[in-house]
Amino acid sequence: MNPVHKKFSRRARVATGGAVLAVVALAGFGAVNANASAPATSSAAATSAAVPARVTTTSTHLTIDAATEAAQAALDAAEKENQRVTVAVVDRNGNTIVTLRGDGAGPQSYESAERKAFTAVSWNAPTSQLTERLQQAPTLKDIPGTLFLAGGVPVTAGNAPIAGIGVAGAPSGALDEKFAQAGAQAVGR
CATH class of the missing domain: 3.30.450.150 (Haem-degrading domain)
Incomplete structure (x- = not known):
């Protein structure tokens, strides 16, 4: 058995493991919660730029x-x-x-x-x-x-x-x- 494990009782190891799991779970929930509340931005919107009129055309269509x-x-x-x-x-x-x-x-x-x-x-x-x-x-x-x-x-x-x-x-x-x-x-x- 690992010498570190000998210092802690079984009860202490279970309690420590539970605390670690709780912290990991809360951190994951916080990340999901933060993503859910953050406004969505698409990569296209983030990289869009105004196009100068000289590079576009306008066409006429029948209604x-x-x-x-x-x-x-x-x-x-x-x-x-x-x-x-x-x-x-x-x-x-x-x-x-x-x-x-x-x-x-x-x-x-x-x-x-x-x-x-x-x-x-x-x-x-x-x-x-x-x-x-x-x-x-x-x-x-x-x-x-x-x-x-x-x-x-x-x-x-x-x-x-x-x-x-x-x-x-x-x-x-x-x-x-x-x-x-x-x-x-x-x-x-």
């Missing part, structure tokens, strides 16, 4: 109301000619804002309308014009998410694309594009 109005105008134009189409409006980044599927529109029209809108806003040109560019650059059609068929038109503000409108489901791309133009014109009213 949901304007996008819905444009989509409805395109759908109304199609319905006047008894065409069953789907209309999609995407923002400058190609994200869908609104899609309206007309009564009786084919199942393929939903994705086609979104892809035409995406293509129009990506190149800031009607998709009917872009189909002509394929003759000089046929690999353009390989870019994911694009569809080089007539029926998509860009919506611009200050000559910069802010949205795309795509229509699909009419018997011709020329009709799809005519209805998409009606939607774009509704934004300007």
